[in-house]
Amino acid sequence: MASSKEWANFISSIASFMYFLLIIFQIPLFRVPCRFGMCKTPVEVTTSQLMASELFPTYVVKVLLYPGAVANAIIKRRTLPRYSKLLKLYNISALRKSTAVSDLQRLEILAGSYLSVVGAFIGLSRRARMSLFGTMLIIWSLVREIVLGQFHNMFPTKSIQMYPTLILAVVCAFLSIKKDVRKLIHSPRARRVKLS
Structure with a gap:
């Protein structure tokens, strides 16, 4: 017995591997306005900010976007996207030329997306809490915007949404932390010992 x-x-x-797949294959977790239209994944939010800030070369953005574009093409039964046309596919090519100031309205979603993407990669080698913090920060920001949007407007905006897959991401991020999983495994055993 193990x-x-x-x-x-x-x-x-x-759980770490499942979280990585959710993030890297860009399974839609939420819907929020961003620099190139509507972003549905932490990778899209992160790459739109990376392109706008011009801190990283274009190939880094393409490497982050390509697995999700391939997965999307397979799901929709389309031809696989060409690596050279990837920025056009995501409407990011015009983004680099724009001189828009950094979008600080949704800073928590941006920070949570960065933590989620980096946490997905780090979680493959060692178990860290970064992905859980990132996902929780995204949820907190989305809930806050939805609730505040309902109080400020008589007709709340439908541009911000949370998808059920976000709950799966939280569960995977939580279960990827080995210490917390050990506590969950030990707690029923401790109760059984006390009862007997």
């Missing part, structure tokens, strides 16, 4: 440490390691590694 020990609790082995079970925790197995569960956290599977």
Whole structure:
């Protein structure tokens, strides 16, 4: 029989990998206005900001966007996108020429997206809480905007939405932390010992 440490390691590694797949294949988690229209994933929010700030070369943005574009093409049964036309596919090519000031209205969503993307990559090698913090920051910001939008407007905006897949991302991010999984495994055992 496997020990609790082995079970925790197995569960956290599977959850980390699932979280990585959710992020890198750009499964829609939310819908929020961003620089190139509507962003539905943390990768889209992150890459739109990276292109606008021009801190990273274009190939870094393309590397982040390409797996999601391939997954989207497979799901919709279209031809695979060409790497050279990737920025045009996401409407980012015109974004680089614009001189728009950084979008600070949704700073929590931007920070949460950065943490989610980086946490997905770091979570493959070692279990960290970065992905959980990023996902929770996105949820907090979206809930705050939805609630405040309803109070400020008689007709709340429908441009901001949360998808059910965001709950899956939170569960995967939480279960990717090995220490927390071990505590979950130990708590029922401790109750059984006390009862007997």
